Amino acid sequence: MGMTWYELLLYIHIMATVIWVGAGFLMIVLGTRADRAGDDPGIERILSDNEWLATRLFIPSSLVVVLAGVLLVVDGPWAFDQLWIVLGLVGYAATFGTGMFMLKPKGDRIAAQMERDGGMTPRTLAETRRLLTLARVDYVTLLLVIAVMAIKPTGDDVAVLLAMGAILAGGWAWAFARARAIELPEHAAAARA
Numbered sequence: 001m002g003m004t005w006y007e008l009l010l011y012i013h014i015m016a017t018v019i020w021v022g023a024g025f026l027m028i029v030l031g032t033r034a035d036r037a038g039d040d041p042g043i044e045r046i047l048s049d050n051e052w053l054a055t056r057l058f059i060p061s062s063l064v065v066v067l068a069g070v071l072l073v074v075d076g077p078w079a080f081d082q083l084w085i086v087l088g089l090v091g092y093a094a095t096f097g098t099g100m101f102m103l104k105p106k107g108d109r110i111a112a113q114m115e116r117d118g119g120m121t122p123r124t125l126a127e128t129r130r131l132l133t134l135a136r137v138d139y140v141t142l143l144l145v146i147a148v149m150a151i152k153p154t155g156d157d158v159a160v161l162l163a164m165g166a167i168l169a170g171g172w173a174w175a176f177a178r179a180r181a182i183e184l185p186e187h188a189a190a191a192r193a
Contacts, residue, residue: 006075013068020061021142023053028139031132040120043128051111054104062099066092084152091145098138106131122185130179137175144168 003011027050034042069088073080080086110127114120120128144164153160 006072009068009072009075013065013072016061016064016068017146020058020065021139021146023057023061024135024142025139027053028132028136031135035129035132040125043125044114044120047107047110047114047128047131051104051107054099054107058099062092062096066096082152083154084148087148087153088145091141091148095138095141095145098134098141103131103135103138106134126182126184129182133175133179133182137171140171141168 027046031043031046031050033039034046066089069092072078073085078085080089106127110124110131113127114124117124144167147164151157151160153164155161
């Protein structure tokens with residue numbers, strides 16, 4: 001008895017998820033470690049690695065995840081109107097959009113500024129810290145999508161859905177408050193004057 005088409009799709013879906021989420025999580029851990037250690041060259045290296053990985057690993061693997069997921073719905077006993085599939089697709093779109101339209105452009109601007117200034121400056125360091133904070137909460141969204149895929153909640157799972165919503169709202173509120181608390185050097189100087 002060989003592998004079915006559905007099993008192959010499921011394997012591809014899971015492997016692409018592991019690659020995408022695992023690599024991103026590792027970059028967050030390394031970025032947090034470098035930031036806490038005050039390792040500016042380490043932060044600069046991680047920013048460069050993230051920029052390189054975006055188009056070579058993160059975007060392609062995330063697209064494989066969604067394509068395999070859609071094919072699993074088509075081939076399997078699922079329907080696109082099931083709540084957990086809708087939530088998964090909305091969560092995927094949110095995290096993909098956050099990456100493409102917020103995190104990647106911000107990272108590109110920081111990299112361009114570093115290129116122009118000859119390396120990490122106090123401003124680019126502060127901007128990178130903000131970027132790391134937003135990347136962490138984007139992973140909260142992504143981890144909730146994985147929870148939705150595992151739990152497969154329906155409209156009857158009110159407590160689960162409320163808990164997930166509270167985690168998402170709390171994560172984003174924390175991230176934006178934390179990112180705003182990271183002072184840019186010119187604001188810190190103005191506040192002291």
